[in-house]
Amino acid sequence: EVQLLESGGGLVQPGGSLRLSCVSSGFTFSSYAMSWVRQTPGKGLEWVSTITGSGESTYYVDSVKGRFTISRDNSKNTLFLQMNSLRADDTTVYYCVRGGVRWYSDYWGQGTLVTVSS
């Protein structure tokens, strides 16, 4: 059974940093691109970033370029999202997702809430 378990969310001040993690199980992690997708009541679902299975290529939505960094540790079946220079509009639930660019998202974690507020 495929499982994706996110952690690392929480409350952070504007300009601060957080690192999200997603531990995966039930599939060959290194064979799949992985992504982060966020969801806000106002903006709906928004793709944030994708990393290829090998980790060689990464992709970002324009609004997070230069601030967020996606990475993975295939030896630990773990996906990361380093979020710096956080802004109020980054406040939302972040989902770890299997799949990404040029592929559908077939498994989603339960999500982790990030709140950026002073």
Place this chain on the structure above:
Amino acid sequence: DIVMTQSPDSLAVSLGERATINCKSSQSVLYSSNNKNYLAWYQQKPGQPPKLLIYWASTRESGVPDRFSGSESGTDFTLTISSLQAEDVAVYYCQQYYNTPPTFGQGTKLEIK
């Protein structure tokens, strides 16, 4: 970016009746080399993450009831629930994964009439 526009925003259908949700992409999501439309449908129930229902516009994900079907006509896509069940109450999203960034429709809320 490819804009995905769903209609209607909300829909109320009687149990056992057909529900139809539409999605239009601002440009083609058909990849000519494999003749596949890079379009997926997701179902999201309250308090849960989205769940994949349909990919390649019309391929049902394993375990999804066959009352769910997807179709396409150019840049117009349709999700049909042939006979609405109570457990189908949810928000439904379409998504194109042809281009970066992958983009989602705004969602259609499906309720029981």
